[in-house]
Amino acid sequence: MGNGLSDQTSILSSLPSFQSLHVVILGLDCAGKTTVLYRLQFNEFVNTVPTKGFNTEKIKVTLGNSKTVTFHFWDVGGQEKLRPLWKSYTRCTDGIVFVVDSVDVERMEEAKTELHKITRISENQGVPVLIVANKQDLRNSLSLSEIEKLLAMGELSSSTPWHLQPTCAIIGDGLKEGLEKLHDMIIKRRKMLRQQKKKR
Ligand SMILES: Nc1nc2c(ncn2[C@@H]2O[C@H](COP(=O)(O)OP(=O)(O)OP(=O)(O)O)[C@@H](O)[C@H]2O)c(=O)[nH]1
Numbered sequence: 316m317g318n319g320l321s322d323q324t325s326i327l328s329s330l331p332s333f334q335s336l337h338v339v340i341l342g343l344d345c346a347g348k349t350t351v352l353y354r355l356q357f358n359e360f361v362n363t364v365p366t367k368g369f370n371t372e373k374i375k376v377t378l379g380n381s382k383t384v385t386f387h388f389w390d391v392g393g394q395e396k397l398r399p400l401w402k403s404y405t406r407c408t409d410g411i412v413f414v415v416d417s418v419d420v421e422r423m424e425e426a427k428t429e430l431h432k433i434t435r436i437s438e439n440q441g442v443p444v445l446i447v448a449n450k451q452d453l454r455n456s457l458s459l460s461e462i463e464k465l466l467a468m469g470e471l472s473s474s475t476p477w478h479l480q481p482t483c484a485i486i487g488d489g490l491k492e493g494l495e496k497l498h499d500m501i502i503k504r505r506k507m508l509r510q511q512k513k514k515r
């Protein structure tokens with residue numbers, strides 16, 4: 316007779332599509348977080364108002380090779396006075412989506428500060444981050460390499476896996492590609508954590 320419990324655990328963990336992944340969407344106000352959320356949910360553009368609290372939706376997303384993953388998204392308001400709340404939403408999160416407005420050159424430094432602050436929290440060590448370079452449809456949008464530099468991505472802790480994804484949330488361009496990468500990073504991290512547990 317085998318060890319039933321651990322057999323079950325390994326079966327469940329090899330089928331991640333049955334579980335929903337807790338993902339928090341953060342970023343400065345007006346970056347396009349809520350637009351991303353509703354674009355994914357309704358598959359169309361939804362006109363938004365600034366978020367005063369948060370929005371939350373469970374959304375089934377079909378990724379590459381027809382794999383369906385359920386994401387439980389938490390979209391938190393990005394206004395300065397709301398940012399102290401971000402911490403409580405990232406508790407036990409599987410991943411973070413950090414949305415930046417690619418034309419908001421003036422506030423890129425502020426976005427950088429917030430990104431580094433949230434990834435440095437001890438509970439967020441190793442949590443994968445998808446950086447969404449949004450509003451790439453606009454003429455003056457910064458390039459990926461410029462954004463990578465301005466956000467000082469190279470200075471993120473080496474334990475933080477990240478991917479920078481260009482998007483246009485009003486059309487939906489790039490969102491699925493980004494989530495695919497985030498999903499890959501989450502699965503990779505889970506496997507690593509499981510192996511570490513086994514070794515102990
Ligand atoms: N051109 C363009 N506009 C966008 C894009 N994504 C969002 N917007 C617009 O940007 C504005 C802000 O979008 P929201 O989704 O409300 O921003 P938010 O990040 O949720 O803002 P807060 O809730 O205040 O934190 C809206 O007018 C959107 O229509 C995009 O990809 N391209």
Ligand SMILES: [Mg+2]
Nearest residue numbers: 348349365366
């Ligand atoms: Mg919002």
